[in-house]
Amino acid sequence: MIKPIENIRWFHSMDLGSGQVTRGLKPREVLGMEAEIIFRYPLAGKTVLDVGAWDGFFSFEAERRGAARVLATDHFCWSGPGWGTKDGFDTAHGSLRSQVESLDIDAMDIAPEAVGTFDVVLFLGVLYHLKHPFLGLEKVTAVTQECLIVETLLDLYDLDRPAGAFYPGKEKGGDPTNWWGLNQHAVGAMLNVLGFKRVEYVLHPTSNPEVPDSMRGIFHAFRS
Numbered sequence: 371m372i373k374p375i376e377n378i379r380w381f382h383s384m385d386l387g388s389g390q391v392t393r394g395l396k397p398r399e400v401l402g403m404e405a406e407i408i409f410r411y412p413l414a415g416k417t418v419l420d421v422g423a424w425d426g427f428f429s430f431e432a433e434r435r436g437a438a439r440v441l442a443t444d445h446f447c448w449s450g451p452g453w454g455t456k457d458g459f460d461t462a463h464g465s466l467r468s469q470v471e472s473l474d475i476d477a478m479d480i481a482p483e484a485v486g487t488f489d490v491v492l493f494l495g496v497l498y499h500l501k502h503p504f505l506g507l508e509k510v511t512a513v514t515q516e517c518l519i520v521e522t523l524l525d526l527y528d529l530d531r532p533a534g535a536f537y538p539g540k541e542k543g544g545d546p547t548n549w550w551g552l553n554q555h556a557v558g559a560m561l562n563v564l565g566f567k568r569v570e571y572v573l574h575p576t577s578n579p580e581v582p583d584s585m586r587g588i589f590h591a592f593r594s
């Protein structure tokens with residue numbers, strides 16, 4: 371369904387290829403900086419799964435960068451309890467004349483039987499929304515053939531061992547759907563325990579160690 375873009379509550383600010391730029395919660399400059407890090411390895415010919423795609427910026431960007439096949443999935447913000455809808459994704463998909471496929475499935479239901487397996491799996495901005503983050507990582511690991519890319523908020527950044535902060539209420543950003551702030555050592559260690567041989571970690575470019583709520587990390591976990 372294609373709606374006028376001003377009638378949609380957008381999460382991603384993105385160029386729809388027709389001179390129109392959506393006014394989403396997440397600025398275009400931030401998405402651009404993230405994409406440069408997330409997609410720093412060639413995608414040409416790869417199959418890509420985007421878990422928690424919402425308006426689909428990273429799915430469409432993977433397609434634009436030459437991925438052979440892209441599957442965008444979401445549930446919480448497409449038809450679940452989140453404030454989002456799939457209208458943004460569908461509108462961008464039409465406007466961009468995209469071939470990206472989509473499937474409404476919860477992140478915790480991701481499994482090879484449900485979606486198949488992919489060379490590259492994107493798990494961006496989802497981990498801290500899960501009550502069971504290690505299980506969530508296990509689910510996306512099961513469908514990853516080569517590289518799992520995780521973007522997540524970080525807490526307990528100064529601790530020098532794996533640790534996580536639990537948010538029972540709205541203490542992180544006023545958002546009750548934020549459950550866990552793992553630190554960079556915890557995310558890296560979990561990915562190693564799940565069998566990834568090599569994990570690269572980059573501090574998110576908008577992070578400022580003097581502003582604890584700004585701390586985020588991007589992890590590339592490789593099978594070999």
Ligand SMILES: C[S@@+](CC[C@H](N)C(=O)[O-])C[C@H]1O[C@@H](n2cnc3c(N)ncnc32)[C@H](O)[C@@H]1O
Nearest residue numbers: 422423424444445446447477494495496499547
């Ligand atoms: C911050 S948005 C990230 C969107 C996009 N991947 C990005 O990085 O810009 C969080 C995503 O996680 C999903 N999500 C939020 N809470 C969730 C939950 N409890 N279980 C599963 N997915 C959830 C939402 O549907 C949404 O797509």
